[in-house]
Amino acid sequence: MSSLENPSSSSVSGGGNWRHRGGNRQRGMPKACRCGEEAVIRTSGTVKNPGRLFHCCPYGSEEDKYHLFKWTDESMVEEIKDLIVMLSDVKGDITNLRGEVVGLEKELEEMKKAIAKQERDRIDCINEVKSMKNVMVFGFGIAIVCYYFFG
Numbered sequence: 001m002s003s004l005e006n007p008s009s010s011s012v013s014g015g016g017n018w019r020h021r022g023g024n025r026q027r028g029m030p031k032a033c034r035c036g037e038e039a040v041i042r043t044s045g046t047v048k049n050p051g052r053l054f055h056c057c058p059y060g061s062e063e064d065k066y067h068l069f070k071w072t073d074e075s076m077v078e079e080i081k082d083l084i085v086m087l088s089d090v091k092g093d094i095t096n097l098r099g100e101v102v103g104l105e106k107e108l109e110e111m112k113k114a115i116a117k118q119e120r121d122r123i124d125c126i127n128e129v130k131s132m133k134n135v136m137v138f139g140f141g142i143a144i145v146c147y148y149f150f151g
């Protein structure tokens with residue numbers, strides 16, 4: 001029964017970490033190499049790309065593709081593209097917020113109107129009570145008069 005030693009776990013540890021290999025490339029200015037070393041900017045001295053800036057790992061070389069190598073102008077284009085996407089997001093957020101503010105202003109206006117209406121109703125109510133009081137006083141007076149005359 002136990003002749004095979006954990007066949008499942010050994011097969012899992014084989015290549016699980018390489019699932020994101022394709023999308024692992026960082027966008028924008030690279031900060032560090034995948035080996036953990038900080039990226040440095042260098043100037044290309046090749047005939048094909050003279051004076052062109054690039055980010056690279058201090059341990060990298062033209063042959064060693066494991067370490068970081070990225071043209072700085074391409075990184076900048078990516079960064080600007082991302083920035084534009086971000087800005088359009090921010091713009092959308094601002095538009096949404098404006099819409100919300102307009103909505104809130106309308107709500108506030110409605111509330112003000114409702115409060116003003118309530119205030120009017122309250123005054124009407126007070127006037128009604130006052131007039132009712134007058135009627136009662138009047139009625140009470142009549143009752144007293146009747147009491148004296150007919151009582």
Ligand SMILES: [Zn+2]
Nearest residue numbers: 033035057067
């Ligand atoms: Zn490296």
